[in-house]
Amino acid sequence: MTVILQSSVFDPGATINEFQKQSINCGAIVSxxxxxxxxxxxxxxxxxxxxxxSMTKIAIEEMINVxxxxxxxxxCLVIHRYGNLKVNEIIMxxxxxxxxxxxxxxxxxxxxxxxxxxAPFWKKEFTDKxxxxxxxxxxxxxxxxRW
Amino acid sequence: MKLEMIRILYFSWIREGVxxxxxxxxxxxxxxxxxxxxxxxxNEKYNSVFSKLDNIRVAVDQxxxxxxxxxxxxxxxxxxxxxxxx
Numbered sequence: 001m002t003v004i005l006q007s008s009v010f011d012p013g014a015t016i017n018e019f020q021k022q023s024i025n026c027g028a029i030v031s032x033x034x035x036x037x038x039x040x041x042x043x044x045x046x047x048x049x050x051x052x053x054s055m056t057k058i059a060i061e062e063m064i065n066v067x068x069x070x071x072x073x074x075x076c077l078v079i080h081r082y083g084n085l086k087v088n089e090i091i092m093x094x095x096x097x098x099x100x101x102x103x104x105x106x107x108x109x110x111x112x113x114x115x116x117x118x119a120p121f122w123k124k125e126f127t128d129k130x131x132x133x134x135x136x137x138x139x140x141x142x143x144x145x146r147w
Numbered sequence: 148m149k150l151e152m153i154r155i156l157y158f159s160w161i162r163e164g165v166x167x168x169x170x171x172x173x174x175x176x177x178x179x180x181x182x183x184x185x186x187x188x189x190n191e192k193y194n195s196v197f198s199k200l201d202n203i204r205v206a207v208d209q210x211x212x213x214x215x216x217x218x219x220x221x222x223x224x225x226x227x228x229x230x231x232x233x
Binding site for chain 2: 112136
C-alpha cells in the first residue's frame with residue numbers, strides 16, 4: 001500500500017506495469033487516472049494544486065486502511081500531484097489489486113470518492129478571464145453517503 | 148488560566164484572506180470555536196474570512212474535526228475550505 005505525493009509528472013502506463021509486477025497473486029487490477037480538463041467557459045492556462053503536506057499522506061493512508069478492511073485488496077497505490085499543472089496533464093491516479101474484480105473496482109471507487117472531498121487538496125484555476133478557487137460540489141459530498 | 152502556544156495554518160482562499168500561511172498564537176481558547184472568535188478580533192481581514200463558517204473546515208493536529216473540538220494540548224490547528232482533491 002503506497003501513497004505518493006509529488007509535483008513532477010508521471011507515466012500512468014509505466015506505473016500500472018510496475019504495480020502489476022509488485023502485486024503478487026492478484027487476479028484483477030483496476031486503475032483510475034485523473035486528467036486536467038479545460039475550463040468550459042474560458043481557456044485554462046494553468047491549474048494550481050495546493051495541499052496540506054503534514055496531513056495529506058495521513059488522510060489518504062487512513063482511507064486506504066478503511067478500504068483494506070472493507071474489501072480484499074492485495075495491493076493499492078495512490079499518486080497525487082501538487083503545484084502547477086497544464087491542460088491534459090495527469091493529476092492523480094488510484095490503482096487497486098485484488099483476487100477478483102469487484103473488490104478492486106469498489107475499493108478504487110471508494111478511494112476516489114473520498115479523495116475528492118476528504119483529502120486536503122485545493123485547486124485554483126488560472127484562465128484568460130482571471131483566477132478562481134475551484135468550489136467543492138454537493139454531488140461529491142453526497143457521493144460519500146453511498147459508502 | 149494558562150496560555151498555550153499553538154501553530155495555526157491557513158490554506159487556499161483563507162490563506163489569501165488573512166494574508167498569511169501560518170502563525171503562532173498564545174491562546175486561552177479551549178476549543179476551535181473560541182479560537183475563531185479570538186482570531187476575528189485580530190483585525191478586519193480575519194473577521195471577514197471567519198464571518199461565515201459554512202465554507203470553512205478545520206483540522207486539529209492533522210485530523211478533520213468540528214468547531215466544538217477541544218484544542219487543549221493541540222500543537223497545530225489548520226483552517227481551509229471544503230477539499231477538492233482527485
